[in-house]
Amino acid sequence: MGMMQSGKAHIGCKRYGCCEGRARRTGLRMPHRRTSLLALMVLMLSGLSLSVPAHAACPSGFTGTAVFGIDICAGKGIAAGDLAHAAAVMTDILDFDVDGAPDNAAVVGGLAVQQAAFVVVSSERQARRFARLSGRENFTIVFDDEMVRRGTDFDPTLEEALHLVTQFGYAETYPDDFGEYAGSRIADLMDIARGGRFARVPHRYPANAVYHYDDRSCDYACQVTEFTYWAITSMRGQQQMPGRAAEIDDEWQLNSRAAITAGFPELAAFMARPAFALVP
Structure with a gap:
């Protein structure tokens, strides 16, 4: 992983190297593949409902929830409200028409198959701990002190959550x-x-x-x-x-x-x- 340019680093984007001054990539570029049918089959066989959140498979020391089968995790000490906010933002992204179901089931299925996760952390160390304990590469993070839960300022949570959906969802489902x-x-x-x-x-x-x-x-x-x-x-x-x-x-x-x-x-x-x- 390259040196952090300035401020904090956001982990995500598939491979190491900075996306921007405060953003990094992690993991390796995976071969592009169409996941739609496989993803939906896995979801059906596992009994996972696309419309009912399941318990998140977060590693030890992390709390969590899930949005349409996508894990939303939070590091130790992260406020419950921050975890709930991250989940709400992910829900808005995946169910933009607010009908209670994901707008694109194939993309959501692909994210689930790849065990994609959105993680709220308080430090780079906490992000590295998540990577080490979970063994995952397909995740993005947002720092709790960057989240904007109230007011009219832009909320970086949207950007980092959307990066997860486009990089590991849309880019893989529609290469x-x-x-x-x-x-x-x-x-x-x-x-x-x-x-x-x-x-x-x-x-x-x-x-x-x-x-x-x-x-x-x-x-x-x-x-x-x-x-x-x-x-x-x-x-x-x-x-x-x-x-x-x-x-x-x-x-x-x-x-x-x-x-x-x-x-x-x-x-x-x-x-x-x-x-x-x-x-x-």
């Missing part, structure tokens, strides 16, 4: 569309948004770029991860709180569905494909 590699549909759209295909962060983005993530520790796959996050949350109207557009403008310029539809209709059409069940 041709959401794979985190050059040539997937989402990567091609990202290249358009960046004004070209750049294996590494350029010194300066073209003037027509609307996505210009500039952390040089973030490799191409990491750039796809972040772009997917911006696209989904903007299409869902989750980047429109007061002052948010100006706050994120140096990285992402299309912070709403209307802005994407007007400025990048190809991306809007892709995200709205019914098969993905990402936006209503």
Whole structure:
């Protein structure tokens, strides 16, 4: 694992190396595979309901719950309210239309098959403990002191939970569309948004770029991860709180569905494909 750039590190994204100044990847890139049928078969054979949370399989010293079979774990000393908040955020991501069932059962099934987990921790040490005790590679974390449970400020919990869903859910269930590699549909759209295909962060983005993530520790796959996050949350109207557009403008310029539809209709059409069940 590379050195932490600044602040705390968020573990996730499949392999070691930084996604951004406060984010890291862990684990190894797995071969892309279509998990839909296998995932659903496993869920049916195990008797797991997609609509009723099960008890989380968290390691010793961690409390937990589950959302549609996805483990939500919290380290020692984490407030019960923080664990509940993490679970609520994951529920909102997976059941965006609020009908009590996951919007995309294939993606949720894939996450369950891969034993994906979302973990609330208070320190990097606690995150490493989770990795060691659980033996898992497919997880992302959020630090408890970063969570925004009240007010109008943006809540980083959404970003880290969504990274889990896109990296280990959508990218694996729809590798041709959401794979985190050059040539997937989402990567091609990202290249358009960046004004070209750049294996590494350029010194300066073209003037027509609307996505210009500039952390040089973030490799191409990491750039796809972040772009997917911006696209989904903007299409869902989750980047429109007061002052948010100006706050994120140096990285992402299309912070709403209307802005994407007007400025990048190809991306809007892709995200709205019914098969993905990402936006209503």
